[in-house]
Amino acid sequence: MKYLLTLLAGLLAGALLTATALGAIAARERYPRSVMVVMQANLTALQRGLRERDCGLPESRHHFGQLVALGAEIPRAFAARERDSVEFRRARELFEAALDAADTAPPADCAALNRAITAVGQSCEACHARFR
Ligand code: HEC
Numbered sequence: 601m602k603y604l605l606t607l608l609a610g611l612l613a614g615a616l617l618t619a620t621a622l623g624a625i626a627a628r629e630r631y632p633r634s635v636m637v638v639m640q641a642n643l644t645a646l647q648r649g650l651r652e653r654d655c656g657l658p659e660s661r662h663h664f665g666q667l668v669a670l671g672a673e674i675p676r677a678f679a680a681r682e683r684d685s686v687e688f689r690r691a692r693e694l695f696e697a698a699l700d701a702a703d704t705a706p707p708a709d710c711a712a713l714n715r716a717i718t719a720v721g722q723s724c725e726a727c728h729a730r731f732r
Pocket of ligand 1 (some may be wrong): 632633634636637639640641643667674678688691692695720721723724725727728731732
């Protein structure tokens with residue numbers, strides 16, 4: 601009986617540890633994807649804004665700022681790719697450069713905003729084409 605209880609306790613502990621480990625792995629995979637999902641929300645908001653009368657210009661600084669902050673998370677969120685791939689780092693730097701341009705010289709009119717959004721969107725796609 602004592603052995604049976606010990607065995608059951610061991611099995612229970614094992615199951616709990618497995619669940620914890622699986623949960624940790626799932627959470628680790630969720631993080632990079634979550635960064636991307638929020639970036640997508642900001643890019644979509646910018647693109648949707650272009651169809652409005654003011655082309656979303658008043659809100660655009662907020663969304664570019666969000667993209668800059670989220671972009672700064674990429675090296676942490678995709679640590680293995682950052683470490684192992686020069687091309688990944690290069691794609692990330694090009695993305696940052698596109699955002700930097702929009703951030704340091706904020707688009708003043710709809711045409712400039714359209715160009716900036718297109719450039720950022722293309723730099724997302726450039727990385728996805730190779731790494732997603
Ligand atoms: C430097 C590379 C890189 C850049 C730049 C980048 N992404 Fe990604 N993105 C990835 C990778 C890698 C994945 C796949 C992640 C995975 O499945 O674990 C991904 C996945 C995604 C996903 C799918 C998330 C999901 O639900 O699984 C979306 C949406 C996305 N990116 C949007 C964007 C947007 C929008 C931008 C630009 C504003 C962007 N990404 C810029 C590398 C990048």
